[in-house]
Amino acid sequence: MIGVMGAGAFGTALAISLAGNGPVTLWARDKSHVAEMRATRDNARRLPGATLPVSLRVTAELGDLQHATTVLLAVPMQKLRTILAEHGAALAGKTLVACCKGVELDTQQGPVQVISEMVPEAMPAILTGPGFAHDIARGLPTAMTLACADALAGSALQDTLSTANLRLYRTTDTVGAELGGALKNVIAIACGAVMGAGLGESARAALMTRGYAEMQRMAQALGARPETLSGLSGFGDLALTCTSEQSRNTRLGHSIGRGEDFDPTVTVEGAATAHAVQIRARSMQIDMPITDVVCGLTKGQLRVEQAMDRLLSRPLKEEKC
Template identity: 40%
Template sequence: MEHIGVVGAGAWGTTLAKLLTEKGHAVTLWVRERELAVTMAREHENSLYLPGIELPEALEVTTSLAEVARGCSAILLVTPSHVFRSVFTDLLPFIRESPLFIIATKGLEPNSCMTMWQVLHEVAPSMRTLAVLSGPTFAKEVSRGLPTAAVAASAEAAVALRVQGLLSTPTFRVYAGSDPLGVELGGAIKNVIAIAAGIVDGLGLGHNALAALITRGLHEMTRLGVAMGARAETFAGLAGLGDLVLTCTGDLSRNRQLGLALGRGAALSELLERSPTVKEGVNASKGAVDLARRFSVDMPICQETYAVLFEHRSPKEAVASLLGRVLKSEEV
């Protein structure tokens, strides 16, 4: 049994805390909202982010970062990308040993466009025992024990293997990977493509259009990743193609649902006000466009999605712009 801290009680953080507790580990889950923490401790359910899923009584809930860090051999970081830096900075003074850090956030930091691995290393350059977790993982399905596969990637093979052993269960199969940058970029950019996929279905454009968009979206993700130093084959794996297909086609995808509503005429501001859950693809669209410019990579789907979200371009205009581009080779 290990003592494990989970920082972030959204649907995914709560699910991972549940999984680890059921494996027999002593788990402490950090909850930002005090009222939610009280309710979770009393009712053993995260009614805000993971309703209908019973949580183990052994799972400890706290609003104190000092408590979640105390005596931990491993700490999972599962906060939204836009608060990742601030929460990790607040957590750092309470780190007394050298725990294994597992980043399970899928996104890019606003403004800097950094991955969470890059943010963590900027805040704490000496951190070495570090891995990222990603893949096609709807929290609700994992929390119900439905078969799921993911990838844990680290620059150190031994670290990836340790995370693999820590998280794997009979229904949650974890593969070890060695390309954390590619895994993080896949997890972030697929959210942008998922918004575009939702727009395609919201406009009623058919299966042909959706299949083409997913395929060309994968091409965009891969080109950017390779330009930044990741490996192309990573994007053909669970954190790339696997997560992309799931997020673009599964109705549990928040980013796809956002795109569906946009395609049907809803306004972005209304959609974001209506839901308490973070749509990482909205922020990631800014990051994708900025990174594409920075690394001289053509990413038209991400650029058109950004234009719909932030430049008042209509979904129909975005589709027309994509279809009207100069004809070219598929390999370009």
């Protein structure tokens, strides 16, 4: 049996897709939310219109995951450590697959690192790449990256988590997979701000390209393989996230560009990640100008016009990573 912790849109979509292979248990902390999903067979709060199949069990009891050998952690990055601290004993010995994208603000660690630290008896992995929840839940074709440092465990996990519509490519480069998924959210905020401010698609293309160069610089400095960033978890996710308003990071950027308030109840991983990455980059003396302006934008310290002026006034240079 497979378990999924977190009944947000992405966790629910993965549970629906995986339930096509066999029994899946979806855990949510909120008992009233669980009662609603059981009664309606729909997650109207997070993924309306996606029917929960009969092979998908919804629960608020963590004990119902005791027989699951693989558990997907579809929880916000900034809450991952707290959830593992609370439930780590029950998850020991299992394969834990992070399904969140980000860098922890306090420690500058990625999700695989947090799992390894908090539940050392578990086998950590990460599922990341270009996949929107609504597409996965509707059975639309999606390809993503599955990263596990243990090659044999990763191969077995690839077979377990692949479905009729979800094609997984595996890698042992967990660092590259973590950073690709995290850093593209930062660039997506910048791209959304540009579009929200009406600065045009040419400006967005420039930010995507130079943002990809930032992603490569940071990832390679931390030991990631270049080909990982060129794959689904890096370039693929960047292309999807920066060009679609289905992305919460892009929508936040749009709101910033338009000078509008953004719903504070919506989790936007890229905002906290930008600040965590800025701290890490400065300590390692890595040049991350787009990340710097995203920090300024999300803190309200810069307007979009000021951010663009700062980027455009940088010294002219040869195009290199």
